[in-house]
Amino acid sequence: xxxxxxxxxxxxxxxxxxxxxxxxxxxxxxxxxxxxxxxxxxxxxxxxxxxxxxxxxxxxxxxxxxxxxxxxxxxxxxxxxxxxxxxxxxxxxxxxxxxxxxxxxxxxxxxxxxxxxxxxxxxxxxxxxxxxxxxxxxxxxxxxxxxxxxxxxxxxxxxxxxxxxxxxxxxxxxxxxxxxxxxxxxxxxxxxxxxxxxxxxxxxxxxxxxxxxxxxxxxxxxxxxxxxxxxxxxxxxxxxxxxxxxxxxxxxxxxxxxxxxxxxxxxxxxxxxxxxxxxxxxxxxxxxxxxxxxxxxxxxxxxxxxxxxxxxxxxxx
Amino acid sequence: xxxxxxxxxxxxxxxxxxxxxxxxxxxxxxxxxxxxxxxxxxxxxxxxxxxxxxxxxxxxxxxxxxxxxxxxxxxxxxxxxxxxxxxxxxxxxxxxxxxxxxxxxxxxxxxxxxxxxxxxxxxxxxxxxxxxxxxxxxxxxxxxxxxxxxxxxxxxxxxxxxxxxxxxxxxxxxxxxxxxxxxxxxxxxxxxxxxxxxxxxxxxxxxxxxxxxxxxxxxxxxxxxxxxxxxxxxxxxxxxxxx
Numbered sequence: 128x129x130x131x132x133x134x135x136x137x138x139x140x141x142x143x144x145x146x147x148x149x150x151x152x153x154x155x156x157x158x159x160x161x162x163x164x165x166x167x168x169x170x171x172x173x174x175x176x177x178x179x180x181x182x183x184x185x186x187x188x189x190x191x192x193x194x195x196x197x198x199x200x201x202x203x204x205x206x207x208x209x210x211x212x213x214x215x216x217x218x219x220x221x222x223x224x225x226x227x228x229x230x231x232x233x234x235x236x237x238x239x240x241x242x243x244x245x246x247x248x249x250x251x252x253x254x255x256x257x258x259x260x261x262x263x264x265x266x267x268x269x270x271x272x273x274x275x276x277x278x279x280x281x282x283x284x285x286x287x288x289x290x291x292x293x294x295x296x297x298x299x300x301x302x303x304x305x306x307x308x309x310x311x312x313x314x315x316x317x318x319x320x321x322x323x324x325x326x327x328x329x330x331x332x333x334x335x336x337x338x339x340x341x342x343x344x345x346x347x348x349x350x351x352x353x354x355x356x357x358x359x360x361x362x363x364x365x366x367x368x369x370x371x372x373x374x375x376x377x378x379x380x381x382x383x384x385x386x387x388x389x390x391x392x393x394x395x396x397x398x399x400x401x402x403x404x405x406x407x408x409x410x411x412x413x414x415x416x417x418x419x420x421x422x423x424x425x426x427x428x429x430x431x432x433x434x435x436x437x438x439x440x441x442x443x444x
Numbered sequence: 445x446x447x448x449x450x451x452x453x454x455x456x457x458x459x460x461x462x463x464x465x466x467x468x469x470x471x472x473x474x475x476x477x478x479x480x481x482x483x484x485x486x487x488x489x490x491x492x493x494x495x496x497x498x499x500x501x502x503x504x505x506x507x508x509x510x511x512x513x514x515x516x517x518x519x520x521x522x523x524x525x526x527x528x529x530x531x532x533x534x535x536x537x538x539x540x541x542x543x544x545x546x547x548x549x550x551x552x553x554x555x556x557x558x559x560x561x562x563x564x565x566x567x568x569x570x571x572x573x574x575x576x577x578x579x580x581x582x583x584x585x586x587x588x589x590x591x592x593x594x595x596x597x598x599x600x601x602x603x604x605x606x607x608x609x610x611x612x613x614x615x616x617x618x619x620x621x622x623x624x625x626x627x628x629x630x631x632x633x634x635x636x637x638x639x640x641x642x643x644x645x646x647x648x649x650x651x652x653x654x655x656x657x658x659x660x661x662x663x664x665x666x667x668x669x670x671x672x673x674x675x676x677x678x679x680x681x682x683x684x685x686x687x
Contacts, residue, residue, distance in 0.1 A: 138687065179686050181686070197537055228538055271634065
């Protein structure tokens with residue numbers, strides 16, 4: 128569906144994006160993660176043919192974005208972070224205008240209007256002026272304009288920004304409903320939203336794509352591996368200092384955090400370069416510790432996100 | 445042309461329901477009425493030939509129309525850029541020239557409506573004096589042409605920036621400069637004087653319309669200026685996608 132090849136974007140000599148390459152299949156729901164300034168919005172605007180890339184190429188549904196962006200625009204629905212609404216128009220007038228811009232006319236537009244109002248749950252405000260609507264309603268109207276022409280590709284840039292928790296849940300449900308009919312690209316800082324809505328994540332840092340995959344893929348692909356263990360010290364050991372010394376001596380161990388439970392068990396969290404559970408258990412047994420549990424601890428999405436977006440230097444935070 | 449019509453209708457409706465549209469219309473018609481009274485009906489007007497009164501009316505109106513054109517045009521793109529609504533147009537399958545043309549035609553239609561509402565003044569001259577309908581129609585053609593040219597200049601200015609104030613300054617400087625080309629031509633030697641006289645937006649090219657004389661070269665001049673600045677506005681919008 129989407130093919131991005133070494134796309135870069137410079138604003139006044141400053142690199143905002145790239146080079147970035149990725150492939151997105153038809154029907155996928157892909158989340159773009161990254162801190163502010165990571166290049167998410169720039170990449171989405173390029174894919175929506177709002178901006179032109181400074182270098183590289185991309186294609187949507189086999190149509191080259193560099194030479195025929197006009198054709199791509201008819202396949203794309205775009206909701207920017209701030210919905211592009213005209214405050215002096217009513218909801219109905221605005222959606223009719225958006226539909227006409229996308230080439231809908233006559234009976235097709237007449238039938239489609241109530242449909243999108245139903246999907247976005249904005250039927251009750253059909254006659255309201257947009258300037259009188261709350262932010263939540265404006266965001267829904269923005270979503271309605273993005274899907275009015277039934278685009279193959281739906282691009283949502285931070286769709287839940289500024290919404291209250293109830294509205295976020297509602298928007299998430301709407302997006303999940305849209306996944307069935309559209310390829311969906313979403314950027315967001317709200318990690319649970321990406322986690323629950325998207326099939327795949329693309330992580331951007333300083334304009335570059337640093338990782339791609341499911342939450343679990345990303346967790347596994349990280350250079351750092353986390354191993355959790357619980358041990359019972361032998362008679363001659365006491366405190367947590369001994370076990371930390373034993374484990375720190377193993378090649379590939381970056382850090383050890385040992386916590387004593389009240390029942391005499393010590394819980395360990397070991398950061399390593401790779402999965403060296405066998406080495407760790409051997410060293411513990413050899414050191415006189417009884418190993419009652421040793422497991423690989425997959426990181427939560429939030430931790431994955433923070434490690435990826437902050438980079439290696441800050442990865443231990 | 446379908447998309448041009450969609451953009452045109454939205455923009456024209458915007459003028460009709462905005463305060464700006466009514467303020468500009470009221471200011472132009474009020475000033476035109478006052479100046480007409482002073483020049484044709486008031487105690488200081490004196491005895492004048494009706495043709496001369498009509499020429500003075502079109503001369504005054506041309507200045508007012510030019511100012512109104514700048515005032516109406518500066519919001520067209522800058523306001524959308526500022527409010528973030530331009531993204532709706534720029535991510536729809538609409539070409540830049542369609543956006544520019546739709547916006548230009550809406551402003552032109554509104555400006556034309558304001559201009560035509562002033563027709564009661566030349567009609568008064570017609571009824572009470574000796575001027576032909578042709579002279580009035582040619583005068584109004586001139587007003588529409590100079591108004592269109594100034595709108596195109598304003599549209600180019602508004603395509604450059606997101607700030608309406610900056611657009612207003614750029615449009616005023618460009619239009620003012622093109623008015624002053626005539627004064628410049630008077631102090632320069634040929635061939636430069638001829639070049640500047642030919643480029644001046646008002647004096648030489650509008651004189652014919654004032655007195656009811658239609659020269660093809662003047663019509664072509666205004667159409668060329670309009671086309672040139674609309675093309676610049678279109679290219680500016682295209683270039684902005686690269687920035």
